[in-house]
Amino acid sequence: MKNSKGIIIPVTALIVIGIVMVYSSTALMSMGKYGNGFHFIWRHLFIIVIGFLTMFFLARVNYQKLMVFVIPLLVLSLALLILVFVPGIGVSAGGARRWIKLWPSTFQPSELAKITMVLFLADYMSRNASRMKSLRYGIIIPISVLIIFQGIILLQPDFGAAASLGILTITLLFIGGVRWNYIAGLALLSLPVIYKLVWSVSYRKDRILSFLDPWEDPLGKGFQLVQSFIAFGRGGLTGVGIGASKQKLFYLPELHTDFIFSLIGEETGIIGAAVVLCLFIWFFIKGIKIAQQTEDQFGYYLAIGLTMMIVNQALINFAVAVGAMPTKGLPLPFISYGGSAALINMAAVGILISILKSHGLQIANYNSWVRR
Amino acid sequence: MSYKRARKTDIRKLWDEEIIKSHDMNIRKRAAILTAIILFGFCVIFLRLVDLMVFKHETLIQKAQQQYQKVITLMPHRGMIWDRGMRELAINIETDSLYAVPSDVNDVNTLSKELAPLIRVSASRLISKLSSERKKSFVWLARKIDEETSLKVGSLKNKLKLKEIGLLTETKRYYPKGQLASHILGYTDIDNKGLEGVELRYDKYINGEKKNILITRDARGVNLSQGSEGDIPGNNLLLTIDEGLQNIVEREIEKAMETWRASAAVAIMMNPMTGEILAMANRPTYDPNSPAEADVHERRNRAVTDFYEPGSTFKVIAAAGVMDEGLVRLDEKFDVSKGFINVGGGKPIRDVHRYGVLSFKECVQKSSNVCLVQVGMRLGEKDFYKYVKKFGFGEKTGIDLPGEVNGFLRDPKNWSGRSLASLSIGQEIGVTPLQLLRAYSSIANGGNLMRPYIISEIISPSGEIVKRFTPAIERRVISEDTARVMRDILKTVVEVGGTAEKASIKGNLVAGKTGTAQIIDTKTGRYSSNDYVSSFVGFVPADNPRIALIVVIYKPRGATYGGVVAAPVFKNIVEHTLTYLNVPMDTEENYVILVSNPR
Numbered sequence: 001m002k003n004s005k006g007i008i009i010p011v012t013a014l015i016v017i018g019i020v021m022v023y024s025s026t027a028l029m030s031m032g033k034y035g036n037g038f039h040f041i042w043r044h045l046f047i048i049v050i051g052f053l054t055m056f057f058l059a060r061v062n063y064q065k066l067m068v069f070v071i072p073l074l075v076l077s078l079a080l081l082i083l084v085f086v087p088g089i090g091v092s093a094g095g096a097r098r099w100i101k102l103w104p105s106t107f108q109p110s111e112l113a114k115i116t117m118v119l120f121l122a123d124y125m126s127r128n129a130s131r132m133k134s135l136r137y138g139i140i141i142p143i144s145v146l147i148i149f150q151g152i153i154l155l156q157p158d159f160g161a162a163a164s165l166g167i168l169t170i171t172l173l174f175i176g177g178v179r180w181n182y183i184a185g186l187a188l189l190s191l192p193v194i195y196k197l198v199w200s201v202s203y204r205k206d207r208i209l210s211f212l213d214p215w216e217d218p219l220g221k222g223f224q225l226v227q228s229f230i231a232f233g234r235g236g237l238t239g240v241g242i243g244a245s246k247q248k249l250f251y252l253p254e255l256h257t258d259f260i261f262s263l264i265g266e267e268t269g270i271i272g273a274a275v276v277l278c279l280f281i282w283f284f285i286k287g288i289k290i291a292q293q294t295e296d297q298f299g300y301y302l303a304i305g306l307t308m309m310i311v312n313q314a315l316i317n318f319a320v321a322v323g324a325m326p327t328k329g330l331p332l333p334f335i336s337y338g339g340s341a342a343l344i345n346m347a348a349v350g351i352l353i354s355i356l357k358s359h360g361l362q363i364a365n366y367n368s369w370v371r372r
Numbered sequence: 373m374s375y376k377r378a379r380k381t382d383i384r385k386l387w388d389e390e391i392i393k394s395h396d397m398n399i400r401k402r403a404a405i406l407t408a409i410i411l412f413g414f415c416v417i418f419l420r421l422v423d424l425m426v427f428k429h430e431t432l433i434q435k436a437q438q439q440y441q442k443v444i445t446l447m448p449h450r451g452m453i454w455d456r457g458m459r460e461l462a463i464n465i466e467t468d469s470l471y472a473v474p475s476d477v478n479d480v481n482t483l484s485k486e487l488a489p490l491i492r493v494s495a496s497r498l499i500s501k502l503s504s505e506r507k508k509s510f511v512w513l514a515r516k517i518d519e520e521t522s523l524k525v526g527s528l529k530n531k532l533k534l535k536e537i538g539l540l541t542e543t544k545r546y547y548p549k550g551q552l553a554s555h556i557l558g559y560t561d562i563d564n565k566g567l568e569g570v571e572l573r574y575d576k577y578i579n580g581e582k583k584n585i586l587i588t589r590d591a592r593g594v595n596l597s598q599g600s601e602g603d604i605p606g607n608n609l610l611l612t613i614d615e616g617l618q619n620i621v622e623r624e625i626e627k628a629m630e631t632w633r634a635s636a637a638v639a640i641m642m643n644p645m646t647g648e649i650l651a652m653a654n655r656p657t658y659d660p661n662s663p664a665e666a667d668v669h670e671r672r673n674r675a676v677t678d679f680y681e682p683g684s685t686f687k688v689i690a691a692a693g694v695m696d697e698g699l700v701r702l703d704e705k706f707d708v709s710k711g712f713i714n715v716g717g718g719k720p721i722r723d724v725h726r727y728g729v730l731s732f733k734e735c736v737q738k739s740s741n742v743c744l745v746q747v748g749m750r751l752g753e754k755d756f757y758k759y760v761k762k763f764g765f766g767e768k769t770g771i772d773l774p775g776e777v778n779g780f781l782r783d784p785k786n787w788s789g790r791s792l793a794s795l796s797i798g799q800e801i802g803v804t805p806l807q808l809l810r811a812y813s814s815i816a817n818g819g820n821l822m823r824p825y826i827i828s829e830i831i832s833p834s835g836e837i838v839k840r841f842t843p844a845i846e847r848r849v850i851s852e853d854t855a856r857v858m859r860d861i862l863k864t865v866v867e868v869g870g871t872a873e874k875a876s877i878k879g880n881l882v883a884g885k886t887g888t889a890q891i892i893d894t895k896t897g898r899y900s901s902n903d904y905v906s907s908f909v910g911f912v913p914a915d916n917p918r919i920a921l922i923v924v925i926y927k928p929r930g931a932t933y934g935g936v937v938a939a940p941v942f943k944n945i946v947e948h949t950l951t952y953l954n955v956p957m958d959t960e961e962n963y964v965i966l967v968s969n970p971r
Contacts, residue, residue, distance in 0.1 A: 175406060177399050230439075232424040233432020246440060270425040274418065281414055288407055292400065304403065315413045322420040 004059070004353045007290070010282040011334060011349050015048060017264070017276060018335035024243050025256040025263050026337065040256065040337055047339045051346030058350030059357070063299060066351070070116075070123045074145075077116040080109035081152045098156045108340035110153050110161040115344050117149065117165060118172070118305035125176035126297035138178040139186060142169065159197065159204060160328035164316060166190070171308050176301065211326040225323050227252045228259055231266040232273075232322065239269030256337040258329050261321040276335070277318070284311045290356045299355045306348040310334075313341075449543055450564055451578035451606035453557060453571075455615040456650075456828060462557055462571070462660075464543040468522040470514040474505045476536035486532065490524050491517060513537070515562045516544045545571075547660045553618050555673035556611070556652055556773070556826060559660035567663070568671060570609060570827060572774045577830050577838070580606035607838050610829040612648035617641055620948045621651040625923065628941045629655045632906075632928035638674045638805045639945065644813035644911050644920040646843035647822030649771070676769075676776040679802035680905045680924065683889030684739045684934070686798030686808070688858060690748040691736050692815065693759035696854040699750050704732045708742040716789020721745055721797065737865040739885075741797045748796025756792060757784045762849045763811040764821050765803055770846075771824045779803045798889065805907075809922040811849075812909050815862070816883070816917035819855040821846040859883055863914045877912070877943055880950060880957055884910020884942065886934030891927070903927045906937035912946050918955055921945060 019041070026040035033039070084090040084097045091099040091106050099106035121142060131137040146169045150162040174183060198204045214222030214229070231247040234240055245266045252259050265273045287307025294300045310333045317332040319325035331338040333345045424432065453462035470491060477483055484498035491514040498513070505511045517525070522539060529537055545560045558569020566575035581604035625637040634655075641651040652675050658666030672678065694700045708727050712720040723742050727734075735743035748756055760766065766781030780802030782791065794800040806824060814821045823844040830839040850858070862883035887907040890899035907924040911917040923938045923945070931937050950957075 171406065175399070175402050177402070226435075229424055229428075230432050230436045232421065233428050234436050235425050236429045236433075237426065246436065265421065265425060270421055273421050273425070277414055277418055277421075281411065284410055285407070288403060292403065304406075308406075311410055315410065315417070318417040319413075322417060322424060324416060324420055 006286045010279040014279050014334035021260050022256050022337045025248050044337050047342050051343050055346045055350035059353035063351050063354040067123050070119050073116040077113040096156050098158050111340040111344045113149050118309050121172045122298050122301035122305050125301050132177040139182050160330050172305050175304050207327045228262040228321050231262040235265040235269045237269050239267045242267045257331045260336050280314050293359045303355045449580050449605035451608040453609045455611050455613045459615045462547050465546045466541050467516045467544040468539040469542045472513050472537045474502050551657045551659050554660045555654045559663040573772050578606040580604045605833045608831045612826050612828045614650050616952050618651040622653045624941050624944045625655050634925045634928045636926040638924045640675050640809050640922050642920045644816035644917045647824045649826045675805050676773050679779040679804045681889045682803045683798040683887040685885045685887035685909050687744045690796040692850050692858050694747050694751045696850040700732050702733050705729050706743045708740050713742045713745050715793040733861050736861045744796045745793040753784050753792050769806050769824050772827055805922050805924045813920040814849045815855050815858045816911040816920050818852045819850045821849045881914035882912045883914040888934045904932040906934040908934050908938035908942040
């Protein structure tokens with residue numbers, strides 16, 4: 001595939017690191033729960049394979065055709081988000097209903113909502129490029145769509161997903177040319193809402209407070225964060241060695257999903273963590289380049305949107321792990337165990353490759369490429 | 373142009389430079405700004421990683437160690453306690469203790485409800501304990517549980533796959549002979565710390581080095597590695613006690629308690645030549661394996677902690693003093709025909725029986741109060757007090773047992789006009805059974821006051837002798853001649869004019885003295901008319917004493933006289949003891965009669 005190495009290499013590297021770390025983090029837990037160490041890793045590998053198939057399929061599809069699916073996808077996402085609340089279909093865990101049953105595992109519709117939002121915004125902004133300055137087209141319409149999604153997601157409740165969807169939307173609107181003062185105004189308006197949402201729910205409040213000073217209650221509210229710090233601290237320069245983590249034995253909850261970066265830090269040290277950071281930077285820069293070299297607006301916005309969807313989430317995950325952001329349950333793209341996100345992220349990479357392949361093609365050639 | 377129309381017409385919409393420029397900022401520039409922000413974000417993350425992983429490396433490693441491992445200190449193996457024949461009196465047995473890791477407990481209520489009946493505590497107490505110690509990584513739930521409970525807890529742990537509780541082996545002090553010698557041995561607390569008896573007195577010797585156990589946590593919950601680090605067992609104690617003699621003594625005073633429905637009883641047996649305690653028994657008693665179940669008065673070692681008014685047994689002090697000072701001849705006559713003697717203030721002192729004229733020897737033999745008051749007065753306050761002190765009254769004997777008291781002895785400055793007379797016949801003084809036995813032992817051994825002791829050797833775990841205790845003479849009390857004469861007197865007391873034929877011993881000469889003293893009623897401050905202390909103290913064989921023995925029976929019912937209550941106990945103990953010790957009989961045919969004057 002033409003020029004697509006630049007994106008496939010970092011993604012594949014991250015996925016390989018992910019496989020190793022998911023195995024390292026789940027083997028013992030899986031042993032204890034299911035009697036064999038491979039329960040999680042087989043599921044993870046299964047998703048990776050499906051993900052690669054999806055990726056290569058989408059890479060061969062003309063991304064422009066995706067425009068057609070924007071409205072059906074919006075409807076599907078909303079439907080699935082609502083299905084979460086239907087008993088028998090929705091799955092609840094830890095007091096939240098975020099998943100729907102899907103053999104062999106579960107699916108998280110908020111992940112689908114994310115990529116749908118990206119597709120919608122790319123399509124919408126490319127069609128209304130000249131009107132993005134206006135309040136109505138630049139803010140009211142897209143934000144209305146966002147609020148519908150966020151509203152349902154908050155009912156699950158999944159504050160993290162709603163917030164990251166919001167950040168992603170604002171980022172894309174910024175790229176789409178919405179006026180600075182509108183964005184600033186929007187941020188100001190959303191502050192009291194965020195405040196209300198956070199401060200009215202005790203566990204969210206606790207998370208903010210423990211983020212501000214995790215050592216105040218290192219065995220209670222600050223436990224997760226403190227344990228994450230200890231994992232990084234133990235890692236030092238070169239790490240304790242893959243598989244040799246002690247933090248994973250007992251201390252770091254949600255290790256294979258939200259705090260897998262801490263495990264990477266502990267087992268491979270700052271060197272390993274830096275490699276992961278660099279791979280994401282590589283991916284990010286490549287994603288932006290793909291966007292910039294794309295000759296049509298839909299492709300431009302789509303490439304930036306998909307790149308940002310992944311990079312935003314990675315940055316939030318890192319920030320949470322190192323205590324630069326309040327704890328939120330977001331997996332690390334390509335690395336964490338977590339079916340839905342892994343699948344969606346790899347689909348996004350497939351679309352990015354498709355955009356990349358369109359570079360330099362005249363319309364005539366392009367159509368022939370599409371037909372191929 | 374509506375959204376719908378655009379959809380149909382433009383499949384591929386190329387960039388329109390005008391649109392790009394029409395925005396308040398070039399769209400491509402916005403992408404550059406975004407890139408900068410994101411890269412800045414990555415930089416912040418990296419710097420934070422450097423902070424955590426390089427600069428805070430050491431501190432965080434320490435924190436990690438703290439939570440992976442916890443050192444708990446288990447009490448060490450205590451040394452054993454043996455009798456003089458190295459028979460075990462106190463040993464250690466391994467028992468399980470139940471602990472919990474409260475921070476790992478998910479469901480406090482369920483766990484507590486399951487566990488509580490097994491370890492016999494209330495579920496609510498367990499819940500509050502686990503909740504209040506929630507942040508701790510280790511807490512004892514039940515220490516030193518029995519084997520059955522341990523098995524039940526173990527199977528519950530397996531059944532429910534409980535990782536947050538576990539069993540840890542600890543050593544528990546065990547007294548295989550139960551109540552035997554309990555007042556000597558004492559007992560320990562749950563942490564194996566000595567609380568009474570030699571367990572307390574020699575705690576620092578028999579308590580080994582503390583043992584540190586490192587708890588390491590792992591994925592399956594908690595694993596305890598029981599390192600043997602620092603596990604140095606304590607030294608062993610070799611007592612002077614003879615288990616066989618102790619058994620005899622305990623059995624006999626137990627019988628006496630029943631027979632006389634007494635409130636308490638004490639018997640001490642001593643080697644009068646050396647001061648070694650061979651047996652020391654108290655009733656009531658307790659089982660040191662479960663000291664908490666016993667009452668305080670059952671755990672008291674009355675032999676050293678309680679003093680009583682000795683009565684007639686104390687008369688030998690005045691007699692020995694006046695002899696030793698050479699103020700009397702053995703055959704000197706004392707007129708006691710009046711049957712009473714007036715003393716300074718208060719009622720005159722009377723004899724129980726009227727005697728005519730008694731020789732000095734007969735005075736002691738008959739235990740005549742009137743005569744002994746005269747003897748005491750002849751000695752005078754100063755010298756009498758000197759002999760009382762020399763015989764070791766009013767001061768601790770220095771035995772290696774905790775809680776010993778001085779007894780009660782007033783300084784002559786505070787004596788009333790009656791005091792000298794009272795003291796001569798064993799009143800106005802409080803003595804411990806051990807003090808009195810030691811005084812008699814000095815008569816038995818030729819005049820030396822010995823320091824009584826109960827530990828003969830402290831032996832290290834490897835068998836080396838850490839400390840050896842040897843007989844120690846405190847001081848010479850009376851001359852050897854006086855001692856010999858006193859022995860003869862005590863012997864003749866026994867030989868002639870016997871009123872206690874049932875107290876006779878076959879084959880060996882006994883020297884001894886009975887005592888019956890009234891007890892001062894604490895309510896009225898006067899002598900009680902019902903409550904007596906009956907005692908007998910003596911040694912055998914009289915000419916070459918092997919043992920000295922005192923028997924004290926508190927508040928006997930049905931009879932009060934020492935000759936009736938205490939003398940038979942003395943006789944029984946001595947008979948069994950002489951058999952046990954294989955002491956050759958002085959003569960096959962010689963029946964020695966213990967004579968006991970009621971007073």
